[in-house]
Amino acid sequence: MSPVENRRRVIVFGLGGTIAMSTTSTGGVAPTLSADQLVAAVPGLSEANIAVDVVNFRQVPGASLTISDITELAEAIRGQLADADGAVVTQGTDTIEETAYLLDLLHDQAQPVLVTGAMRNPTLAGADGPANLLAAIQTAAHPAFRNHGCLVVFNDEIHAARRVRKTHTTSTATFQSPTGGPLGYLAEGQPRLLNHLSTRTVVPAKPGDDIRVPILTVGLGDDGTLLRALTGHIDGVVIAGVGGGHVPSRLVAPIETLAATVPVVLASRTGSGSVLQSTYGFPGSERDLLARGMISAGYLDPLKARILLHTLLSANCEAATISQAFGSAGGYANPETWPWPTPSAKDA
Ligand code: ASP
Numbered sequence: 001m002s003p004v005e006n007r008r009r010v011i012v013f014g015l016g017g018t019i020a021m022s023t024t025s026t027g028g029v030a031p032t033l034s035a036d037q038l039v040a041a042v043p044g045l046s047e048a049n050i051a052v053d054v055v056n057f058r059q060v061p062g063a064s065l066t067i068s069d070i071t072e073l074a075e076a077i078r079g080q081l082a083d084a085d086g087a088v089v090t091q092g093t094d095t096i097e098e099t100a101y102l103l104d105l106l107h108d109q110a111q112p113v114l115v116t117g118a119m120r121n122p123t124l125a126g127a128d129g130p131a132n133l134l135a136a137i138q139t140a141a142h143p144a145f146r147n148h149g150c151l152v153v154f155n156d157e158i159h160a161a162r163r164v165r166k167t168h169t170t171s172t173a174t175f176q177s178p179t180g181g182p183l184g185y186l187a188e189g190q191p192r193l194l195n196h197l198s199t200r201t202v203v204p205a206k207p208g209d210d211i212r213v214p215i216l217t218v219g220l221g222d223d224g225t226l227l228r229a230l231t232g233h234i235d236g237v238v239i240a241g242v243g244g245g246h247v248p249s250r251l252v253a254p255i256e257t258l259a260a261t262v263p264v265v266l267a268s269r270t271g272s273g274s275v276l277q278s279t280y281g282f283p284g285s286e287r288d289l290l291a292r293g294m295i296s297a298g299y300l301d302p303l304k305a306r307i308l309l310h311t312l313l314s315a316n317c318e319a320a321t322i323s324q325a326f327g328s329a330g331g332y333a334n335p336e337t338w339p340w341p342t343p344s345a346k347d348a
Contacts, residue, residue: 008085008141009051012039012133013073016059017092019118019129029121031059031092038090041122042130042137048189050141055080062092062099062117067310068208070099074106075206077113086112086140090133093117093166093174096152100161101307104150108202108343112145115161116153119172128155128172139184139191147343148193149200151183158184160197162304162329165271178272179299198335200342201328205315211235213310215302217269218247227254236262236309239294240269240302241286244276249283252292259293263313263322266290267297267305274299274332295323298330305330 014020014035021029035054039045045052057073058065077087091099100115107113116136118129136153139145150161154175163177177183184193216227217240230237237258241247245266247255258264266289268275275296276286290296297305308329312322317339327333 007049007051009053009083010086010088010137010140011053011055011077011080011084012088012090012137013055013057013076014038014059015057015065015069015073015089015091017062017090017094017117018121019090019116019133020059021121021123023123029123031061033122034059035090038129038133042134044134044189045137048134048138048141050137052137053084060092062094062096065091065095065099066209067102070102071106071207074103077103077107078109081109081111084111085143086114086145088133088136088140089113089115090136091115091117093119096175097165098303098307100150100152100164101304102207102311104161105201105203105308105311106205107150110146110343112140112148113150114140114145114153115150119170119174131156134189135186135191138186138189142191144193145191147200148183148197149202153186156186157182158186158191158193162197162201162300165301165303167271179274199328199338201325201338202340202343203311203315203325204340205311207311207314211310211313213237213306213313215240215306217302218242218251222248222251224251224254227251227258231258231261234262235313236265238265238267238297238302238305238309240267241275241289242269244268244273244279245286245289245296246280247284247289252284252288255289255294256292263309263319264294265297265305265309265326266294267300267302269302271301274330277332295326296330296332297326298332300326300330
């Protein structure tokens with residue numbers, strides 16, 4: 001086979017974001033560049049010997065993407081991956097930690113989906129978009145990353161969608177996995193996988209925008225006004241408690257009232273580590289709240305917990321299935337207890 005016939009093939013889906021921005025006539029930058037233009041601007045791509053096709057899927061800032069955009073994207077990826085080795089998604093970094101996790105929950109094929117973007121737009125010195133895009137394409141084409149679901153590639157690091165967080169407003173090293181660390185790295189154009197996830201967690205769902213799951217971050221002296229105002233308006237809620245998953249004692253009663261009607265997930269506002277299970281015994285402690293029917297997010301941070309709860313609700317899951325899914329995805333139960341089959345077992 002000639003080198004051209006032998007080439008691996010990657011499809012790039014462009015969604016906008018800083019990586020695709022240029023200066024507007026009214027000031028500032030906004031998404032204008034197509035996926036073709038982004039790919040054409042990557043130095044070194046032709047030497048990588050990877051065939052790249054593009055799909056101009058959306059052209060919006062990350063903040064304007066919706067849940068249904070990502071569900072549609074997952075379907076578009078499914079439809080195009082049959083004869084490709086992997087997919088790359090370029091988008092605004094502001095919401096990558098959520099979109100990547102949602103894609104991970106919806107993507108059941110063996111080929112990897114790599115999400116990337118840029119912190120410095122193409123008008124700036126040292127724009128990081130081309131390097132991130134090249135790294136994502138190289139990773140998507142690499143066989144070692146099959147059966148790993150959705151990953152985020154940024155700054156030559158490869159992160160699990162379920163762990164990665166945007167941690168800085170401007171740094172090109174903004175994407176970090178504070179719990180668990182990166183799964184791999186790129187060096188000299190070679191992606192290397194150093195750690196494996198215990199299991200994939202795919203939900204048979206098509207989430208839309210008709211489900212409301214807010215995140216309520218508890219603050220010092222919170223008097224419960226916002227919590228009480230939620231009753232009757234939501235399908236579920238994530239409480240980002242202080243420390244290991246704690247709330248002021250006066251929030252216990254309104255939380256219990258809410259938990260009688262909708263799933264209430266307990267996460268931590270600290271940004272890393274797990275919700276505790278068995279340490280503190282005061283009113284509003286993790287032991288108290290879990291005993292009253294709240295579901296622990298475990299190691300999932302509040303943004304990931306919200307995406308998982310939204311997806312489970314869109315699949316009409318009952319309370320027991322929701323708890324089971326959080327136990328597995330949150331890392332405090334056996335990962336094998338995930339309620340649905342793992343695609344990796346099927347495709348390996
Ligand atoms: N700062 C963002 C980005 O990095 C803007 C956005 O999310 O569209 O792309």
